[in-house]
Amino acid sequence: MSQYILEMRGITKTFPGVKALEDVNLKVKEGEIHALCGENGAGKSTLMKVLSGVYAHGSYTGDILFKDKVCEFRNIKESEELGIVIIHQELALIPYLSIAENIFLGNERSRGGIINWHETTLRTRELLQRVGLYESPNTLIKDIGVGKQQLAEIAKALAKRVKLLILDEPTAALNEDDSANLLTLMLELKKQGISCIIISHKLNEIERVADSITILRDGKTIETLDKKRDGVDEDRIIKGMVGRDLTQRFPERESNIGETILDVQNWNVYHPQRESQKVIDNVSFHIRKGEVVGIAGLMGAGRTELAMSLFGGAYGKKISGTVFKNGKEIKFKSVSDAINKGLAYVTEDRKHYGxxxxxxxxxxxxxxxxxxxxxxxxxxxxxxxxxxxxxxxxxxxxxxxxxxxxxxxxxxxxxxxxxxxxxxxxPDILILDEPTRGIDVGAKYEIYTIINQLAAEGKGVLVISSELPEILGMCDRIYVMNEGRITGEVDREEATQEKLMKLMTKSRG
Structure with missing residues (x-):
């Protein structure tokens, strides 16, 4: 028997006017974590959709061998029956069903058409324990965070007796702690004999968990690297992805900072549903012409809520405070009013709101x-x-x-x-909320270049990012938020990851 659990040979997939995959080859060993890397549009997700039956046999050319047998999947159900389970970046969970109902949806514990809820609950508890999620099986999906929802998806895969688990950008929406927990779980599943394919733009995560790395570029297989044998690091992966050495992650910019363009003073915002809960607490900050200002903070710190409340009251109730633009007080009565008065907001969720x-x-x-x-x-x-x-x-x-x-x-x-x-x-002022989330390193560089051009034109740019290297590499000045408050302001020259993290975890006192 072959050492490979999966072989994809000569896969070619065409959409109208675009060849998404051309003669792609992929081999995954039994019991390994195999990373799939490449720039956006390289064909990674398309290849996994071919594998899982989202794109049915006949819509592509080439062969799929799973455990040495040729497979011709017509739909996802057929691939799942063999133990191939894909978890997409947009989680396939129903918010108003319980964890147990989601885990066994379409895979019900039943006899004679009647669901055995006792067995369903017991089995759910076992699966949740296995993935390290200590919630009641009856908890609704909407009542748990994104990190826990990701674990519920993996528990759902385990319920289908998964042999090959595919994770497409599994940590894109997770904070650092949840990301670390998920990567630890992947290593634990590997010990249990489950093979994994991970698609991720976070190269430090790839470096931590992957045994092998296949790089795609422009729909073609470039190379497969063995981490131990080839001594792979982030720079080596980047070279394969973009076809050249990327000596600098951030383009150089000569700052030409002018007068204050936006000055926000004593800004307060309350939760839109729980009106007694203060989400933004007496926040003051300013941005100058030609300046890139960063806002760092952990998930839940209030960064997005601050941005959206400023953008014509798109978030929050009982909003108070004063905004000055070019020294004159200004009020943004609605989103369209904010746009007309020179404000732009690039949302963190481009698919739903952008x-x-x-x-x-x-x-x-x-x-x-x-x-x-x-x-x-x-x-x-x-x-x-x-x-x-x-x-x-x-x-x-x-x-x-x-x-x-x-x-x-x-x-x-x-x-x-x-x-x-x-x-x-x-616009005169741009607020960019997670501008490079889920974007590969080459495209990030292009986005950074655009940000620099906007600053060079004299615009004020506010960048909200969960990636500290991005904040440090792009911003002239950095504000740090925690629990809805500004906990510190740091100039670029003095900023370090350690200093920012200390301010990000600074509690009230």
Whole structure:
């Protein structure tokens, strides 16, 4: 019997106008953690959808061998029956069902069409214990955090007697503690004989858990590295991904900082449902022209709530405080009012709030600037096309054209569409919330370059990020938040990860 649990040979998959995969080969050994790396749009997720039956046999060419047997999966159910289970980046859980109901959905413990709830609960407890999730099986999914939901998904996979577990960006939405717990669980599953494929842009995580690494670029297999034999580090993986050495992760910028453009004083925000709960507590900060200011903090620190409440009251109740723009007091009465007064907010959740995924690139770019492109309520479509085409070239958006659906773009290219939309609105101040989340290292560099260009034009830029190296590498000045308050302000020259972490965990007192 072969040492490989999985072999994918000569996989080619084509979409209209785009060859997503071309003659891709992948071999995964029994009982190993195998990482799949590549830039956004390299074909990683597409390859896993071919493997799991999301793209049915016949929609691609090439062969899949699982435990030496040729497989022709027509749907996900067929791959799961053999023990191949994929956990997508967007979790497939139903919020208003319990953990137990979600774990056994479609895989019910029943006899004669009647669910055995006693067995379901007992089995759920066993599975939750196995993944280190100590919640009641009856707890609703909506009542647990994203990190615990990820564990529930893995418990769901274990209920299907998984032999090969595929994790697509499993830590993208997790904080550092939850990410570390998940990686530890992967190593534990490996000891139990479960093989894993992990797709991740967090190269430090790949370095920690992976035994082998296959790199894809432009839909083709570039190489497979053995971590022990090849002495793999982050720089080596990056070279394979982008086709060159990336000597600097952050582009150089010569700061030319001017006068204060935005000054927020004594900002307070209460929870939209629990109106007695203060979410933002007396926060004051300022941004100057040409300056990139960072906000660091752990999940739940209030960074996004601060940004959204400023953006025309998009979040929160009983909002109070004073905002000055160029020295004059200003009020943002609504989101459209905030846009008209020169504020832009790039959301951390581009798929739900940043883009209309079923619409094309052209429409998404023009969305916030329709009044500028219209006369008597009629959009000048020729101008809309010219502007969209200009942004597609200028921002290096990889697509078949401006009429391609935004939902079919890679994460990095989707983010460039979001940035194009807001740059077209000609803002004076941009708030960028997790601007590079789920984006590969090459696309990150391009986004950083765009941020630098915006600062060079004299705009004020506020960057919210959970990645401390990003905050340290991009920002002129850094505010740190915890429990809805500013706990410190640090200049770039004095900032270190240790200093920021100390401020991020500084409690009230």
């Amino acid at each position: 883009l209309v995924l079923i619409d094309d690139i052209k429409r998404n770019i023009s969305l916030t600037s329709l009044p500028k492109l219209s006369k008597r309520g009629v959009v000048n479509q020729n101008r809309e096309v010219i502007i969209a085409e200009d942004f597609r070239k200028k921002m290096n958006i990889k697509s078949s054209g401006i009429h391609q659906k935004t939902g079919n773009l890679s994460g990095g290219n989707q983010q460039k569409v979001v940035l194009s939309k807001w740059i077209l609105s000609e």
